């Protein structure tokens with residue numbers, strides 16, 4: 001299709017006025033425009049400011065925000081698709097008049113106490129689709145209730161198990177104690193800061209409390225992340241004494257959807273809800289940054305009010321694809337110290353020297369134990385938004401970091417790709433050799449040797465172009481080729497849609513391996529890998545390159561990263577941070593200094609009311 005024809009498709013027919021203007025400029029898409037057009041017509045208020053407010057609220061959800069702030073949306077609306085859009089020339093309503101128009105509209109419920117029934121709600125100066133305001137409110141109420149009741153704890157026993165399992169009075173001990181003492185706690189930290197180690201030992205601590213052994217659930221938003229969590233927890237528990245290990249050896253992790261029991265057609269879409277709570281006493285959720293608002297609401301409803309919920313994750317990573325950034329909101333919310341908690345922490349010797357009081361049950365681990373120092377250093381400078389320091393590290397190129405200043409990768413024959421090509425070819429050889437031998441473990445290990453990550457899906461910097469490029473490299477690799485079939489041993493796969501029957505989830509990766517006379521597709525799981533006949537796989541693609549979003553929840557030994565130009569709206573601090581922290585030992589950035597600087601200097605702001613209203617919800621008794 002030609003470019004003008006594509007553009008035609010993006011413009012809604014029969015829609016005029018301000019919606020048309022914003023649609024034509026590329027700020028609103030067809031769905032935003034049609035939804036706003038239809039609802040305002042049905043609701044009896046087709047005034048342009050209200051139409052635009054509704055369309056932008058729908059758009060905000062599509063881009064990850066839960067609501068919009070009419071005062072700032074004109075400045076923050078730019079970050080959208082892969083192409084830059086100049087929004088400054090658009091006819092933005094004047095904020096006060098805009099707000100007044102919304103305030104008087106029959107489509108808008110005003111304030112937090114107005115009954116439901118209108119499509120929009122203006123609460124605390126933020127405009128929501130009413131349904132999302134209720135989701136946010138449910139989270140607030142659940143957190144408030146849980147903050148009001150502490151789980152029963154035998155403090156002397158807690159102290160002695162902390163002494164044994166966390167002998168140093170450091171952050172990890174502090175985090176474990178907070179999670180033991182509160183119904184909801186947050187364990188935040190970057191990769192390799194010891195979150196899983198802390199969780200595994202904490203489970204032994206909880207197991208050591210008097211009474212029946214706790215029923216424990218481990219979960220994560222994706223299958224891959226759940227598999228990693230299970231494996232990591234099992235590795236740590238294997239290092240504990242027999243007594244501490246007893247009762248926590250056979251833990252399995254599942255996806256959050258599986259934990260809640262997917263049940264389409266019911267009110268919440270899940271088997272477990274307010275009326276049928278999960279049976280667990282302790283629920284640990286890893287990679288919480290990827291949990292969207294609606295799923296968090298479902299989780300909080302389903303966890304028993306007297307259970308412990310421990311949310312683990314890295315708030316500096318990209319947030320969920322769907323709307324909401326609950327982990328970030330929790331970590332950054334203000335609050336007042338909980339004096340009872342502080343006194344209990346002192347009693348069990350879990351206040352690190354110089355530590356600030358705990359706010360909202362959040363503990364941030366900041367010491368990196370695993371990484372080669374250079375990746376951790378780079379991640380720290382990105383997080384701090386210090387572009388000069390980031391460039392300095394890239395130019396120094398310490399062990400583990402490589403920066404290929406590519407000029408433009410849009411060229412038909414870009415230079416500087418030798419290292420990338422060598423990594424691709426050697427990974428493919430390792431994978432193919434293992435797969436041909438039928439060595440599933442080695443093939444799955446090889447799958448994570450190297451991955452190319454892109455910010456874009458399409459275009460010169462996108463996954464599709466680079467996949468084609470890589471296929472050309474592999475086709476000319478002198479390695480003797482074997483089967484030409486679609487399911488050749490060594491073919492790396494990514495699942496592109498959930499398959500609940502097979503237990504495979506969107507984003508899971510696997511590899512085709514020889515199995516007797518035929519082949520199977522192998523996917524890593526915490527315990528034994530899942531082996532599936534290829535004929536049963538309907539939604540898979542070959543994966544040499546993937547978007548950074550898809551790489552979330554995974555780590556690779558080596559990562560190469562294709563950066564788009566500085567003007568790309570997708571290029572953000574969280575994107576760069578997430579990409580480089582996918583690497584365990586080596587990261588190669590292909591792009592320009594301008595692109596790196598642009599990313600570091602552009603943090604994502606997701607509009608949400610939680611951050612500012614959690615304070616009163618979960619600050620605990622002061």
Ligand SMILES: Nc1ncnc2c1ncn2[C@@H]1O[C@H](COP(=O)(O)OP(=O)(O)OP(=O)(O)O)[C@@H](O)[C@H]1O
Pocket residue numbers: 172189190191192193194195196197198232369370
């Ligand atoms: N207190 C500690 N003392 C020594 N080594 C530690 C300590 N805590 C963690 N480690 C080591 O650091 C490494 C990373 O720990 P862990 O896997 O728990 O981190 P993580 O934050 O869960 O990482 P990721 O987010 O990447 O899964 C592991 O090899 C672990 O053994």
